[in-house]
Each structure stands twice: as C-alpha cells, then as structure tokens.
Amino acid sequence: MASPVRSRRRQQPDETRSLILDTAERLLRERPFRELSVDEVMRPTGYRRTVFYRHFTGMPDLVLAVLARVLPAFAEANQAFLEAAGEEITPERARTLLAPVVEHWQRHGALMRAMRDAAVYDGEIHELVMAAQYRFRATTVAALERRRAAGVLQDADLEQIAELLSAMNQRYLMAAFGGDRPAEQPPVSVETATATLALAWVAVLRAP
Numbered sequence: 001m002a003s004p005v006r007s008r009r010r011q012q013p014d015e016t017r018s019l020i021l022d023t024a025e026r027l028l029r030e031r032p033f034r035e036l037s038v039d040e041v042m043r044p045t046g047y048r049r050t051v052f053y054r055h056f057t058g059m060p061d062l063v064l065a066v067l068a069r070v071l072p073a074f075a076e077a078n079q080a081f082l083e084a085a086g087e088e089i090t091p092e093r094a095r096t097l098l099a100p101v102v103e104h105w106q107r108h109g110a111l112m113r114a115m116r117d118a119a120v121y122d123g124e125i126h127e128l129v130m131a132a133q134y135r136f137r138a139t140t141v142a143a144l145e146r147r148r149a150a151g152v153l154q155d156a157d158l159e160q161i162a163e164l165l166s167a168m169n170q171r172y173l174m175a176a177f178g179g180d181r182p183a184e185q186p187p188v189s190v191e192t193a194t195a196t197l198a199l200a201w202v203a204v205l206r207a208p
Contacts, residue, residue, distance in 0.1 A: 086146030109177030
C-alpha cells in the first residue's frame with residue numbers, strides 16, 4: 001500500500017529533507033539520542049533508509065542539521081546579554097536580556113540534551129560543543145575585562161570566573177529544561193530560572 005506521506009505527489013529533495021528533519025526533531029524531543037536509529041527516524045516519513053543517506057551521512061549529521069535550525073538564535077541571545085554584561089547592569093536589565101536565553105532552553109532543552117549526548121559519539125558534534133563553549137567563555141572574559149576597567153573584579157582571575165559562569169549556565173539550564181532534573185522535583189518556570197541566573201550574574205559583575 002502506498003505511504004500516506006508520498007501518496008499525494010512526488011516530493012522534491014528539499015521537501016524530503018525537511019520532512020526528515022521535522023521527524024527527527026520531534027523524536028529527539030521525545031527520546032534520548034542514543035535510543036534513535038536511522039530506521040526509527042525514517043519509518044514515520046514513509047521512506048526507506050536509502051533516502052536518508054541521500055541527505056545525511058548518519059545520525060550525527062542529522063543532529064547537526066536539526067541544531068542548525070535553533071542554535072543561531074540562541075547564540076544571538078547569548079551575545080546580546082554578554083555585550084551588555086560588560087557595562088553597569090541592573091538586575092532588571094539582566095533579567096530582560098537573559099529571558100531569551102532561558103526561553104530558548106525552555107523550548108529546545110531536549111535538543112540541547114541531544115547535542116550533548118551526541119557529542120560523546122561524534123567528533124564533529126564534540127568540536128561544535130567545544131567551540132561554542134570556548135566562544136561563550138571568551139566573550140565572558142571580554143565582558144569581565146570591561147567591568148575590571150570600571151573598577152570592579154580587581155583581584156579576580158577572570159578566566160576562572162568565566163569558566164565558572166559558563167559551567168553554571170550550562171548545568172543549571174540543562175537541569176531545569178534539558179531533562180537532568182530529578183523527576184520528583186517540581187518543574188522550574190522560565191521566570192524563576194531567569195531571575196535566578198540574573199541574580200547570580202549581577203552578583204559577580206558587581207563584585208569588588
């Protein structure tokens with residue numbers, strides 16, 4: 001019997017690729033990366049494995065393509081906050097700028113978890129994660145240096161402070177929205193997570 005996905009008309013390559021990406025994104029939001037296979041991704045699309053390999057080299061390549069849909073906006077939100085963090089920043093301003101970062105995690109936490117998990121198995125994804133973390137730390141150091149020029153953080157090791165802030169963001173948001181939180185604990189709201197991060201960042205940025 002003809003697949004319902006393909007019965008209307010022959011799909012163009014871009015449409016087929018988008019269908020595979022949509023299916024993979026949905027499955028990655030529902031299940032861990034390690035539990036998925038090419039067959040499981042392709043089954044809902046009505047296509048065979050051979051069609052998958054016309055578009056992707058394997059599951060890690062597919063994950064990279066899914067992430068390419070969401071990471072640019074996330075990077076832009078992080079950049080906007082870190083640029084402002086180099087100036088005198090109020091808790092209210094910090095909350096406003098951190099809100100898009102936290103909202104990204106609330107919407108895409110499962111995909112961020114998939115990226116972390118896939119990095120264990122794939123060198124290219126591992127390099128992507130490492131590069132993103134490096135950029136975050138480097139931009140944070142630049143912001144801290146501007147704060148030092150304004151008279152704060154005079155005795156701090158800025159590289160280590162940036163390392164701490166990077167780890168704090170990653171681990172806290174992964175726990176809140178990426179599935180690392182114990183099931184018995186109540187969920188964290190976007191508002192609470194934003195306020196918590198803002199409080200921590202402002203405390204550091206105003207340290208003597």
